[in-house]
Amino acid sequence: MKRTADFQTHSVDLEKRADGSMLMRSTHALTPTVERTGDWLHQWAETAPDRIFLAERSGAGWREESYADVLGKVRAVGAALLARGLDASTPILVMSGNGVDHGILALAAQYVGVPIVPVAEQYALVHGAHGRLREVIGLVRPKMAYVVDAEQFGEALALEALEGVEIVASRPGGRNVTAFDDLLKGDGGIDADEAFAGVTPDTVGKILMTSGSTSSPKGVLTTHRMMCVNQAQLADGLPFLRKRPPVLVDWLPWNHVFGGSHNFNMMLANGGSLYIDDGKPVKGLFERTVENLGLKTGTLCFNVPLGFGMLLKALKEDDGLRRRFFEDLDLVFYAGASLPQDVWSGFEQMALEVKGEIPLMTSSWGLTETAPAAMMQQEPAPRSGIVGVPVNGVTVKLIPDEDMRCEVRVKGPSVMPGYFNDPEKTEAAFDDEGFFITGDAMVFLDKDDPNKGMRFDGRISEDFKLQSGTWVRAAQLKLDMLSRLAPLVSDLVVTGADRNQIGVMIFPNVAELTREGFELTEADGAYACKLLQGEIHRRLSERAREISGSSTLVSRAIVLAEPPSMPEGEMTAKGNLNIRKVLARRAALLERLYTDDDPAVVTL
Known part of the structure; x- marks a missing residue:
């Protein structure tokens, strides 16, 4: 069947060692990348200044910000942060969800070397979840906290744990908080260029809170190197990303590595346009997603299996939306649990009917600690559930049992340096060869041909x-x-x-x-x-x-x-x-x- 997008073929080396373990790595070389996320912003503000980078719903249409606009605002906000004394030791807590101002603040903090700490907005909006919010505040001790709407988040802002923390809101609502517009005024006494020059690949850009199905939350130190290298790895495997600017309409939350690092940075790294979907795949909010897709469709589609199931049903019911959705689509990418095969087949059949070809339908595997993509199914897959082979520059250690089910460990430049303020958990997270111990298990699709890729087979701890x-x-x-x-x-x-x-x-x-x-x-x-x-x-x-x-x-x-x-x-x-x-x-x-x-x- 004809495919819309090109891809890098799988080519791996599998080294079998005397202790029974195996090392698997790609034979393709990793493409060089920029050193800081701000380098991407400068690149596209210079070469495509008027191209839309970030957009969110505003009334009947979109509030759209170009690359040149975002760079100017990032530099101004960065200067305002430094003028307040923020630095690498004073993280900024973000308590609300995806939004243009959130994106500008995050990039501004990264631009001047201040870590950003996005958390699930439910921690602030759900009264019973305030204990989780207090845990994060106690761990990272922020000097500033951002919300989009001070009235909506008023109960959380009144927490004693935030006493002495400067609160910034895009909509202050009469509360005694700093308006985000005040940060946009910048500070003429601050040299943003000097601050940006001091940011290195090892500078922490964000601290992402993570917890697995059985563990307690931890703060993953996410460096500029991790984020920048991972985008080079993704574009190596999916070269069409570099050939034309991608467009994405996406709801996935930025407090999670998939939405906030994988998807957000994919747009930034490749000069793409990110339209923020304020809907979600849940009852009462998915209708907003359908409305947003009626206004704008993308060249890429990311979602979780539940979301794809709901989307497939909506596309079946709307001929016009179905045609617009598929006409320029390069990629369908799911994360989380395996995509049900009937949903997978439904998208393939629908794409063939609409345009006579199928977008690349695929997935990858990784964790917050791996930036996230460590393995990816770059070639067209015969079915759902395959996570592929190591991305360029990553070495995967496989420790098989008697059934050839393999424990997976990872090493490479996209792997975290450790957990925030937790040397014991950091030490326990790596083996004596420096491989990150993921706790996940994989099996080969074909034990005689590793290029066929691997299938996720659960967490060992479960x-x-x-x-x-x-x-x-x-x-x-x-x-x-x-x-x-x-x-x-x-x-x-x-x-x-x-x-x-x-x-x-x-x-x-x-x-x-x-x-x-x-x-x-x-x-x-x-x-x-x-x-x-x-x-x-x-x-x-x-x-x-x-x-x-x-x-x-x-x-x-x-x-x-x-x-x-x-x-x-x-x-x-x-x-x-x-x-x-x-x-x-x-x-x-x-x-x-x-x-x-x-x-x-x-x-x-």
């Missing part, structure tokens, strides 16, 4: 044993169950550690269930709905007939009535479940799951 001693690979099993139970579920937790059967605790897709006519009745924290239970039983039974072995047989299920709680730590800022928190907080429901006579439990 695996558990049944009473029989059988290992259960929970992450991969979860992906399968999400696909089997779609669209009834929004997420789930696989259970069974030290028990004799595997079960699932299901967080339902309430909007979809209501639309389908399921009547949900709560029974002490779980939903008891005979019709829904019958459908789950049917799907589990059908799956049971297709598999063999106790390591993958799911024979119990319970549908949880309360969604995962961010204030209680059950959900991370990235939207991932913290499995340990869920199991600990819902211990009584876990016990009910393994009770045969509970009316809320589905059993095979």
